[in-house]
Amino acid sequence: MKKILDTKVKRLDTAVDKLRIKRKDSNTLKVTENVFDDATLKSLYTLSNKGIVEALGGSISTGKEANVFLGEGEEHDIAIKIYRISSSTFRSMEDYILGDPRFTNIRHNKRDIIFAWTKKEFRNLIRANEAGIRVPVPIITERNILIMEFMGKNEKPFPALKDIKLELEDGQLIFETIIDDMHKLYTKANLVHGDLSEYNILIDTNDLTPIMIDMGQSVTLEHPRADIFLKRDIENILRYFKRFKIDETPESVYKRIKNTGNEN
Incomplete structure (x- = not known):
């Protein structure tokens, strides 16, 4: 009892x-x-x-x-x-x-x-x-x-990226913030998200700041599949942001994320 x-x-x-x-x-x-x-x-x-x-x-x-x-x-x-x-x-x-x-x-x-x-x-x-x-x-x-x-x-709760309507310029700015966050995650936190997409990014409706969620699957860079997960994350993000006329390739985004020279 x-x-x-x-x-x-x-x-x-x-x-x-x-x-x-x-x-x-x-x-x-x-x-x-x-x-x-x-x-x-x-x-x-x-x-x-x-x-x-x-x-x-x-x-x-x-x-x-x-x-x-x-x-x-x-x-x-x-x-x-x-x-x-x-x-x-x-x-x-x-x-x-x-x-x-x-x-x-x-x-x-x-x-x-x-x-x-x-x-x-x-x-x-x-x-x-x-x-x-x-x-x-x-x-x-x-x-x-x-x-x-x-x-x-x-x-x-704030809406997921997939559920919010954005103007072209706002979508482009959010894309840049997400890529910058992926860069910080890689170079500063030593992590790859591993399952990043429009489903597990929330948007703060006050200022349109993206919020990463569902990080249970995120792996350290030492993980044998870290690079595979990173490339998949990049492909997911680029697929979604095509609608906002983003002129990037998986290769260019990959280089931006891994470029330690971009750290503040």
């Missing part, structure tokens, strides 16, 4: 119950049950007791491996990213974990891979933030849960 630790835990339980009541279709209910297993609830209790999570809000996004929820922190709204242990396709994670020198002692089982992946995203976000790239600032991890800065306003 679960023991109620304090009032904040009750609020977490109530929030989970409301999520289940609001969306009664079988697919959403199945996903919700896969997210909030007993182990994950215990981790949320731990974060609640530390004063990190005051309350759990509605869903922000649902991905192949994780769900992101709006949360109430001690002073600000937070994003609560929960990697699903029961239904994640963790085999695809191994390509990014194996070969990363930071995770040489990880056992090849599902739970350990997911816990390592959560820590990996936390560390990658720290590196990117320190390199001067706009990313959600990470706060803490607990097993399969990552707590980070909420990127949005008035409890609504």
Whole structure:
């Protein structure tokens, strides 16, 4: 029998119950049950007791491996990213974990891979933030849960690049910022994003600043496939920005990103 630790835990339980009541279709209910297993609830209790999570809000996004929820922190709204242990396709994670020198002692089982992946995203976000790239600032991890800065306003997340309409000039400026961020990520953070596209770049609607998200798969330059991932990121970005009349080739962008002489 679960023991109620304090009032904040009750609020977490109530929030989970409301999520289940609001969306009664079988697919959403199945996903919700896969997210909030007993182990994950215990981790949320731990974060609640530390004063990190005051309350759990509605869903922000649902991905192949994780769900992101709006949360109430001690002073600000937070994003609560929960990697699903029961239904994640963790085999695809191994390509990014194996070969990363930071995770040489990880056992090849599902739970350990997911816990390592959560820590990996936390560390990658720290590196990117320190390199001067706009990313959600990470706060803490607990097993399969990552707590980070909420990127949005008035409890609504900023839109993904794919969902926002831009004028030609704005699109060109955003492209230049993204390439500069990829350069900083490579030369200052020693990282390649590994899955960069219009789906995991948010746009701050206040000033049209791009925000990189979903950095769990980002690898260090020592990773044997780092260069392959970088070239794929470049191709994805150029494919999207063709509509803004960008006069660049994959080769020219590749040189710009790797050119250490461009650092400030």
